[in-house]
Amino acid sequence: xxxxxxxxISGLRDFFPEAEIDYIMNRSAANLVDGNDxxxxxxxxxxxxxLPNHDDIGYIERVVWQRRYxxxxxxxxxxNQHGLFFRMITL
Numbered sequence: 001x002x003x004x005x006x007x008x009i010s011g012l013r014d015f016f017p018e019a020e021i022d023y024i025m026n027r028s029a030a031n032l033v034d035g036n037d038x039x040x041x042x043x044x045x046x047x048x049x050x051l052p053n054h055d056d057i058g059y060i061e062r063v064v065w066q067r068r069y070x071x072x073x074x075x076x077x078x079x080n081q082h083g084l085f086f087r088m089i090t091l
Contacts, residue, residue: 005033013038024060051078
């Protein structure tokens with residue numbers, strides 16, 4: 001898992017060298033990328049459950065609205081089930 005996370009982050013950095021790259025992920029896996037200098041801000045949000053719960057989604061929505069991202073890449077298949085990805089794209 002660690003190599004996939006690192007590869008995704010490195011790939012984004014390669015394509016967007018000047019971008020601010022924030023990474024939202026499960027708290028229990030945050031140590032896999034913590035300290036990675038290619039990540040601008042690490043948001044360990046998910047509470048350790050296999051699926052994001054209502055509080056997790058609410059927190060992500062607040063972060064998205066406050067940070068006003070230009071683009072969001074969704075690597076989590078579970079967020080689509082909640083409609084969050086659609087809401088993020090339409091911001």
